[in-house]
Amino acid sequence: MTLATQGLEATRTRLAEIAGEANVLTGEQAASYAALREPPVAVVFPADENQVAEIARLANAERIPLILWGGGTKQGIEPVQPRDGIVLNTSRLSATLELDAANLTVTVGSGRVVDDLQNELATVKLFLPLDPVDSARSTIGGMLATNSSGPNRLLYRTARDWVLGLRVVTPFGEAVRAGGKTVKDVAGYDLKKLYMGSWGTLGAITAATFRLLPLPETQATVVMSFPMLSNACTTVSALLGSFMRPSTAELISSGLLPAATEQGFHLQAGEYLLAISVEGAAEAVERQKAELQELGKKNGAKELFTLEGADEAQLWQERKALSTGTSADGPTMVVKGSVLLKRVFDFTSGLVGLQGVKSTFASHAGNGIVYGLISAEPGQEEKLVSAAEQLQRLAAGCGGFALIQHAPRSIVGKLKLWPPRTDYGIMREIKAQLDPNNVWNPARIPGGSL
Amino acid sequence: MISEQLIDELARIVGREDVFASRRDLLVYEYDSTPDLFEPEVVVFPANAVEASEIMRLAKREGIAVVPRGAGTNVSGGSLALRGGIVMGASRMTKVMEVDTADERVVVEPGVINLELQNLLAPLGYLYAPDPSSQKVSTLGGNIGENSGGPHCLKYGVTTNHVYGLEVVLPSGEIVNTGGLCEDNPGYDLTGLIVGSEGTFGFVSSMALRLMRNPEQIKTMVAIFDTLEDSSNAVTDIIAAGIIPATLEIMDKLITWAVENSYHSGYPLDAEGVLIIEVDGVKEGQERQSQQIVEICKKNHVREVKVAKSNEERNLLWAGRKGAFGAVARVAPMYSVQDGAVPRTRLSETMKRVVQIAEKNRVKIGNVAHAGDGNLHPLIMYNPKDQEEVERVHAAGKQILELCVEMGGTLTGEHGIGLEKQAAMPLLFGEAELENMARVKKAFDPNNMLNPDKILPVKQAAVGVGV
């Protein structure tokens, strides 16, 4: 996998021919797109899917590693990274290709920033029911490729439930569609599902067609504080078994949200906040607000607050800001656990009980998804390794698994990035068929390197 | 012809009484719910994944095709043993292994019938959202294969939105688990890929499915219109007003007439367009929402809106709709169901054009549609003994497919490509797209032995489109 045949300059020239001189970065400028890798030899900004296709053909012919870059928020942490790759930045593929409000669909380029799209949709009173926490930077393509989701997955599920169609450029340089514009479509194989969550290993998503919803009439968030984690978890179980249809159930440990916010909720150290949102018809929201108050009181909530309007918006902004996973204090690791709903308590209590590290978490408690932020004293990265092992064992015991989303470079090689599964083999077969020259994000191998 | 030796080997795997190779046996497994017949060489019923795996390995060794089969009620030819070989049925795998309402999950074997699962869940206060009209006979494994829908998928999605994970026997004989009991599994979404693969990627031996709590309240309404256009305009306006009902079904005059004559559900015999609308969820707000819907219908010149006041009334209204095919079968010697999907905003126009196609080909067509998601089911009525009419029905079916593609839609919303629409795939997909799909098939089935030569066009002439 070299540029031996062409050489660095020839490659850069070729890229400039495809995308235009101004849309190719090299040298120092390219270096800022390294993420955890070696700096790329070039960063190219194609304008449309034809250019993407040409780049794909070039990379395939020359066996040049291709890395996709949307908002750069999830560039992956595989220990073995390719050298001399090209970063394909999608930010120019950001146009709204079609907004069919009457049909409740939108087709948009994959380089569009998620929040940006939401703002446009709001002008016609629609929204895309997906709220990944880094929506201010993450692109549509990135969100889909990394299967990112946010708190409202409790009600609205994830991207695979809202995508009607994709346009993709394959590693062979063909621009193809998967799916279309209809809600019901079983013509041929459902390749949309393959590309979503493929982390750029099977080609580039260049556009997506989504199903939309009308903006809800109104919404509210009830915030409860709990001294006891067990009570918070019981509340979530009771919520799920009730008639209510909440859109979020975020369980957050103290020490994560800004100090001012925690003070505002009178949250002490070692306590937990549960934020439950409801949205929809005004009468339904009113009733559920009241029911949530009852629910909290019955299950040992210390205090209850109902947030609406600007206050509510602010809380959720702050929740989103928790995703960065970096701390000035010392090495930090972000672990994403996915466990059975009835085991959320076991996992979260195990997480906060880890020895030798400081651990906090924010979780979609009604989905069994827990984001643990684990940090160690400076120079104590090794403690993170053992914390990771413990959490992975714990998650397995809770019927699920734990993935390392972020970790210091120095320890990445010591972490198990892939839980044990039986289907890695067939995944590799698919990769081998779709990208036989292993050009696209070659570091990311299902199951890890053999 | 399959050898005695192989039959003995199969008998050693599943037990003699679950291998069927006599003349009579093969005669009753040569069909599904399409007109074509393809005789298999043997029919076997494994009890579990291990037996299914051994059968796959045997087939791979011998180069024999394997065709998975659920209830055999496939309407696109997916269950037909096109290349002979082994039909592997799921009828022995009928266990509900686990019901966990707290975690909103069931684990079931593929032979469980959809309605049986619903009936098991109902008293617990839960449901499994995909409710295809065939649910009283179709199996959950079959639903996986076809990515089945149903009237409630407007709000709740189709099968693929309700599967956590699968245990699959691959053509190599390997048994793998895709997805899992929890969400966001790492790696590719193989579950999503296998759902809807029409039995060409693997034999699903177990599934973890998502449950939902019963809605607190359901309000069912029937709106009766004097023109089909008014009814489909009402559909557009309801959605445009920001209301997403749980279901939005349309029946035209021909269908409604047949339904009312058969079931006496309370539909008028001369309504040109009948809408069935259901809203569900939290009680509060439904009254206002229903009122809004009534207003919208009135704005579209509705004749009458009936609201079901009890569960019995609701069931009667639905019995009428779900029995539409049956009712039509009583008035015509034979009928053929089409299955196209278009963007909802183009449904009205599409249904009009379908009527024109009917006139042009001099065939009788009734329109029933999942209007909310643009999935239409034109029912073509004909006499199978009239060869000339059969030709015209074929032609009409092909034209309807072309129409759907022209309208920005797709070849099939629910029934699958199978054999029936294989030849029409190039209407929708270019060479590159078909090759891309072929590559994925190759990854699963390098020897092309699992339900081979379905879906993607092959060089040999495929079976005709439509009827």
Added chain:
Amino acid sequence: MSTATSGDGKQLSTLAEMVEKCNRCGFCQAGCPTYKASGLEWQVARGRVALVRDIIDGRADLLEDEIREALGSCLRCGGCTTHCPPQVETAQIIDKAMEELVRLKGEAWVSKVIFRNVLPNSGMLNSAGKLIWFAQATGLQLAAKSLGLTKVMGENAHKAQDTLPKIPSMTARQMLPSMMRPVPNRKYRVAYFIGCGTNLVFPELAAATVRVLYANNTEVLIPEVVDCGKPPMVYGDTEAARTLARKNIDALYGMDVDAIVSDCATCGSFLKEYPKLMAEDPLYVDKAKAVAAKMKDVSEFLAGIEFNTEMGEVKTKVTYHDPCHLVRFQKVSAQPRKLLKSIPGLEFKEAEEADMCCGGAGSFFLTHYELSQQVLSRKMGNVAKTGADYLATGCPGCMMQLGSGLKKHDVPMQLIHTMQLLDKAYAAR
């Protein structure tokens, strides 16, 4: 080439028309008890109809054992047709196919004796009944030997002993005369058709039926009838069925009664089919129509008049099994429920799949023991879930099957006929 294509062309062409209606949608699977038991396509209407089509097309031979097995294992319960969009009448198709089989193959001489000689002769039948009673005391061997029963009813006869209940020493006909009386303030008069099942096996049911009719100011006449004709029909001996029908029509036609009632679903439904059976007989077809017009299941009769609701309390929980020949063949299912629910103190609990066949199907439990038990097992599961004290039904055939099922599956429930429950209620006044 099957010999089925030669011979009676008219029979085959009717069959062809009937099978052509099948579009293979497979919805029959939802209502077929043998399919629910085995999951095999040749044990569901779609498969059986396909085989008949194949026979007509010369691709299969009616005389082949396994073809016969597939068709003969059909319960004729009609459950398939309930779910069938084009309403294919599979039960009738199979009946016709079996008729063709008899024509081709001839009938086992023993069944011929039974159907053509024993059944039409009530005296002989009574004696046969007595013989069975006696043989039961000694384990069925004598009867089996003397009548060659094992030959006609297959190897399973000995296994099926447990389904045949203890046969009483007196038949209903022998017992009833002593309890018959005139009815002062008579409002109605009926002819009570006593079927063989009631007569030989459940004479106490006959007594209950008569008492219930008396409680409704109904005079009861008991005509001299013979077997209704359904057993030979099922085996394909239509001629024997017609002979029996003629005798019954002779006995019933012209009786000055408001209705002919029966407490046996099978008898009632078959008598209602006499016009079709006698369609080719100009001497009997009109009389058959007259008789059929008066024929009613006793629950149908009672629900149709202003029946006597002055009853005593019967505090109990009851569930109901719909006999196929009532719910589907006569479309009588609301009436028994109406009667039961009118009993004070009675709590009615609907069972799941209440209208699914019990697997008795006349002598099916003898000829297809294993399959019959599988079907029964499902019924027992459904019935047990209701937690009822009584399992009520409207057919002696079902009663035999259900009674043995309750015992075999240890279901703590008592078997009873609708008329017997009503009898209790009237007696409790």
